[in-house]
Amino acid sequence: MHQNLTFTIPPHLDEYNVPLSSFKAARPQWTNFVVGGLVFSRFSRDSQNKTNEEGEPRVLLLQRALTDSLPGYWEGPGGGCEETDETILTAAVREVVEESGLHVSRIVDLVGVEEWTKEKNGTMFFVAKFSFLVEVHEAQGVFGEIAGTGGEKTVEVEGDAVQRWEDRVRLEPSEHSTFEWATEEQVRLGLEGKGKYKILEDEGRNLMKGFRMVAQ
Numbered sequence: 001m002h003q004n005l006t007f008t009i010p011p012h013l014d015e016y017n018v019p020l021s022s023f024k025a026a027r028p029q030w031t032n033f034v035v036g037g038l039v040f041s042r043f044s045r046d047s048q049n050k051t052n053e054e055g056e057p058r059v060l061l062l063q064r065a066l067t068d069s070l071p072g073y074w075e076g077p078g079g080g081c082e083e084t085d086e087t088i089l090t091a092a093v094r095e096v097v098e099e100s101g102l103h104v105s106r107i108v109d110l111v112g113v114e115e116w117t118k119e120k121n122g123t124m125f126f127v128a129k130f131s132f133l134v135e136v137h138e139a140q141g142v143f144g145e146i147a148g149t150g151g152e153k154t155v156e157v158e159g160d161a162v163q164r165w166e167d168r169v170r171l172e173p174s175e176h177s178t179f180e181w182a183t184e185e186q187v188r189l190g191l192e193g194k195g196k197y198k199i200l201e202d203e204g205r206n207l208m209k210g211f212r213m214v215a216q
Contacts, residue, residue: 007093009107016110016130020085029126030115035088036078036131037096037104038111038210041139041166041181057214058181059207060169061197062099065177074182074190074197076207077102078131092132100179101170105140108133111210114202131206133213138165184211 009017016023024033039060061074077099078092085091093104114129169179182190182197189195191204199207 007089007104007106009089010109013089013107013110016089017087020081020083020087020091023088027128030128031125032127033081033088033091034078034127034129035081035092035095036076036111036129036206037092037107037134038076038131038207039096039100039102039134039136040210040214056183057211058166058183059187059210060100060102060166061180061182061187061199062171062176063178063180065173065175068175070200072198074180074199075203076131078129088130089132092130092134096134096136099172099175101168102136102138104134105137106135108135109213111213112206114206116202129202131210133210136165138168184208187211 020033024030040057041060042055042057060076062077064070064073064075066072077096079095079099081088081091082094085094089107092107096102096104109132111131111133114131116127118125118127166181171177171179180197186195186197187199187204187207190197190199191201191208
């Protein structure tokens with residue numbers, strides 16, 4: 001069982017902080033509700049330069065398992081709402097920790113809403129995905145003791161190697177095979193079919209919007 005932590009939301013997201021049943025009832029055009037949480041970080045890959053701790057923003061991407069649908073595609077943490085979720089916000093928090101092991105400390109803003117339809121056994125489903133920009137406790141050192149770092153954001157291991165909270169993502173193997181922190185340019189190339197990341201168009205648009213939001 002995951003450790004429960006409180007998270008904060010700004011006042012303009014209060015409309016999402018309502019019972020999930022009420023949220024769904026107010027949006028009868030959709031039959032299925034999906035959530036996503038985009039996690040960003042700034043860090044330098046140059047472990048020799050100890051003074052340069054920050055670099056360009058990077059977003060957490062998870063690669064879908066080869067045994068799952070859309071095998072090999074990259075995405076942020078996310079998944080379907082469950083009946084036990086109190087709100088759509090707690091659903092996003094749950095999905096982030098289940099798929100990445102990171103614990104949301106703050107939901108910053110709504111990034112976007114995607115819509116699509118799917119058919120299963122002759123029944124049409126109308127799906128909406130709500131993607132949120134989130135911050136995580138690990139970035140603040142809250143889970144340092146669990147991670148073995150004594151609350152610090154970085155620790156020295158094996159000489160010059162530096163382990164950061166960004167390297168402590170824990171995946172659910174049945175859903176994702178690996179993770180990386182991608183730059184805006186890498187995501188853009190993936191959308192153009194030129195880079196290493198295969199990304200669905202709607203997911204890519206949300207990722208690019210997320211980069212614009214963190215740059216503000």
